[in-house]
Amino acid sequence: xxxxxxxxxxxxxxxxxxxxxxxxxxxxxxxxxxxxxxxxxxxxxxxxxxxxxxxxxxxxxxxx
Amino acid sequence: xxxxxxxxxxxxxxxxxxxxxxxxxxxxxxxxxxxxxxxxxxxxxxxxxxxxxxxxxxxxxxxxxxxxxxxxxxxxxxxxxxxxxxxxxxxxxxxxxxxxxxxxxxxxxxxxxxxxxxxxxxxxxxxxxxxxxxxxxxxxx
Numbered sequence: 001x002x003x004x005x006x007x008x009x010x011x012x013x014x015x016x017x018x019x020x021x022x023x024x025x026x027x028x029x030x031x032x033x034x035x036x037x038x039x040x041x042x043x044x045x046x047x048x049x050x051x052x053x054x055x056x057x058x059x060x061x062x063x064x
Numbered sequence: 065x066x067x068x069x070x071x072x073x074x075x076x077x078x079x080x081x082x083x084x085x086x087x088x089x090x091x092x093x094x095x096x097x098x099x100x101x102x103x104x105x106x107x108x109x110x111x112x113x114x115x116x117x118x119x120x121x122x123x124x125x126x127x128x129x130x131x132x133x134x135x136x137x138x139x140x141x142x143x144x145x146x147x148x149x150x151x152x153x154x155x156x157x158x159x160x161x162x163x164x165x166x167x168x169x170x171x172x173x174x175x176x177x178x179x180x181x182x183x184x185x186x187x188x189x190x191x192x193x194x195x196x197x198x199x200x201x202x203x204x205x
Contacts (some may be wrong), residue, residue: 025137025139040139043138044137
């Protein structure tokens with residue numbers, strides 16, 4: 001899975017810690033998501049999308 | 065309950081259990097858990113033994129409560145499940161080798177096939193727990 005998490009996060013000036021707190025996960029999980037090493041559940045993908053201020057999951061995650 | 069789950073994180077690299085992650089966790093460990101180890105050396109009569117027993121029950125109940133409520137995200141839950149599964153496979157392999165060794169050793173020494181009942185109980189208990197867990201999970205979701 002390809003993600004735009006890092007790009008969108010930096011665009012709104014959010015740190016990994018802040019995103020982790022908003023999504024209810026650890027910073028390590030955010031790092032794994034950003035580097036594409038971990039594929040999130042639909043629920044977590046939804047939480048990340050919301051935390052980044054996006055409306056659609058497809059705007060943040062893309063299935064390769 | 066005495067301790068709070070947010071004071072601890074799960075032990076990942078050094079066995080099972082909890083590791084203090086905040087100063088409150090360290091205070092809890094020093095004031096609540098450490099006295100058990102120290103008090104064992106001073107058990108001189110039945111009264112202190114009963115006191116120590118009660119204290120151990122309270123701490124064990126608190127420990128179970130903390131363990132069950134330590135915050136984990138979905139990635140950590142997945143990692144923990146895989147690590148626990150691998151650990152269980154290793155334990156089962158050792159138990160199976162133990163059974164094979166005991167059977168072959170007892171047969172070779174002419175005493176008939178005998179196996180330590182503790183090993184068989186461990187395997188049988190694991191079997192039951194696995195079946196019950198699967199039944200519960202199948203019904204749950």
